[in-house]
Amino acid sequence: MSDEALQAERGVSLWRDAWLRLRRNRLAVAGGVTLILLCVLALLTPWIAPYDYRAQDLALGASPPSAAHWLGTDTLGRDLLTHVLWGGRISLAVGFVATGVALLIGVLYGTIAGYAGGRVDAVMMRLVDILYALPFMIFIILLMVIFGRNLVLLFLAIGAVEWLTMARIVRGQVQTLKQQEFIEAAVSLGLSRWTIIRRHLIPNTLGPVIVYTTLTIPSVMLLEAFLSFLGLGIQPPASSWGLLISYGAETMEEYPWLLIFPGVALSITLFSLNFLGDGLRDALDPRIAKD
């Protein structure tokens, strides 16, 4: 190995390396760009939405896409594009925030349990088992009934339920990693536990975590739709993609556009997430040989 090569190697951190590899994955980049675009659209919705989301034109009723209403209108004569944009705000926010909460709790909890092992691990994982056994819908409904309907609480409640699987995955991952030489090396070098967890364990679990995250986001969006349908989540006239789809499905034979457009919006988001997730997993996996 020449000096030059050694220097180049030192300059490339895990993150920078991942970024370089991610950039080469076209699908992942396309997914990422689409997601950013969607988030920007969601943020700008109050300014770019063509109509007020409450505005109704009962006499117009459900109309197919036209120049005035690009995506058509729903049965109350409300502009669908406006609703898809506003719905996207809620769906994306629920998806990201709730998953973020789940990620934070799940990764920390799983790592600690897996790394500590022994009795601590047993107690922590039995707690997870107990929470698993609780019918989570009832748990969320109870939270909603006690604290009232509230968007932030909805995010937290969903996140608080979704972290369990994450914790299990991370724990399993950490248990295998713990046996490996580089951790032993780190221990013998005298690194503190917290540093080992932060610098060595968590980055190494990222692969499966990211894959699972990309799966969690869509399931959280669907969960939100379900809760809203039960009357515990978002209430009209506000809407989310999940709600738009569930309403659209009811009239899909008469007014297919009410199902198609929100469905397309959700699908694009989910595809982007999956492509990006795949790309990130490949890019972040330190075991894949550097080429």
Added chain:
Amino acid sequence: MSFRKIHALLVLGLSCALALSACGGGETRVEAGDREQILHWGNGAEPQELDPHIVTGVPEHHIIIALLEGLVLKDPATLEIIPGVAERWEISADGLIYTFHLRADARWSNGDPVTAGDFAWSWRRALTPSLGNLYAYMYFPIRNAEAFATGKIDDFDQVGVEVLDEHTLRVTLNHPTPYFLQLLDHYSMFPVHRATLEKHGDPFQRGSDWTRAGNFVGNGPFVLAEWQLNKVVAVDKNPGYWDAERVRLNGIRYYPVENVSTEERMFRAGQLHVTGSIPPDKIAVYRKESPELLRTEPYLGNYFYRFNLDVPQLADPRVRRALAMSIDREQIVEHVTQGGQIPAYAFTPPDTLGYTAPPAFAHDPEAARALLAEAGYPGGQGFPPTELLYNTSEGHRKLAVAIQQMWKRELGIEITLNNQDWKVYLDSVNNGNYQIARAGWIGDYVDPNSFLDMWVTDGGNNRTGWSDPRYDQLVLECAPRAPDRERRYRCFQEAEALLMEAMPIIPVYFATRNYLTRPSVRGMPPNLLGYPLFKQIHLQAAD
């Protein structure tokens, strides 16, 4: 693609689906039902209970009339009274004393005879305050029934119900009551089996499990076979029923489908013979493509919003009136409900046995704004956030969203929406745990009284907290004592004017009934009350 083309394609798709469900892939549930005489009935919601002295809803009604039978029945074609458990009856010349002769062969499903004593005991139970029967006021034409129900007297012997012998029952009324026989066919006056109730806990308290399958003992043409929560209530033919020879169905399956789109899909897939309703958007399609499946019938009912008068901002009648006047009902019936409903500006449906209340207000957003400003909320400023509650159903949601927006646009008022499952919704409304709540009322019998006596002070189905002694006097004293129909209706007119002036409720529209029926369902003629007489229904597949 033009709307017309899309529409044509959809219609094509729909008819393909219909054709496929008719001939492809084995026998459907409906076809099997036609063969076995099992009626599959879309029942709207999971029944709150099957106890006739507790329930108040239409889904419960459809099940209970199959399981229990009162003294009389109604002919479903004409709504004339026909004999039930009572074979015949005499009415005294002054219209106050009714003597019922019970048929000797009427039996409970466990074989016990149905006696006059069963009726007296059941009515006592229905009136006992601890049971909390919301329909207790149905008994109030009977002498001293009101005093007993309100706890003023404890002795049931003073109530005008007398057992002359095992098969003779004498009822004494306060005033001549032209619709009294009709009341007897209402589930609140059905008999229950004393020994069964006593076996399963305190008969005078709620929460007994005597209505569970296996426990239930009834006297109707059907017996309860199975009750699977949120899935199905199954009833089978009762071989011991006195008129069992004429009962042609072998059973009925009631499905609690709250979502009308799901219900319509189940109907199309051959899983239901009869639906409770139809999604508004599908009415036009059916009208055009398969009119023989769609039934549109006049219905003695209305749709309204209840106010909880304990909510400070709703306690002001000006606010309630402003809310009522700012709803554009013409637009609602034409574009939202789309089923031929009539905009309502009074509570009692027009021409209820010749009674029509004059419109009490008009759609007038200008005046509504002025009223709201007078009440201290100019332009809706400072109006506290208020919640509108409805039971989960897309029809109710659609209407609620439309009205929410009308109030926002015309009055500047923010209303939030909340939906609850039927049982929870009933509970919330009964306990006054709501601010504004959606409601519908279907006449229990054809008489304006069925719409007006519910609003008397503390009436079980009032649930708004509204009370006006003058109104009580008109409905409970003036009308029953009126010597002829004209003067009786004058009392009602005046009462209804008071009700509309105070407006504890907002009428929205008068109902029509739109639902789907398989052609194989016979013996179910249309009537104003949506009343099926199951013992006359039979299934005959067209060849």
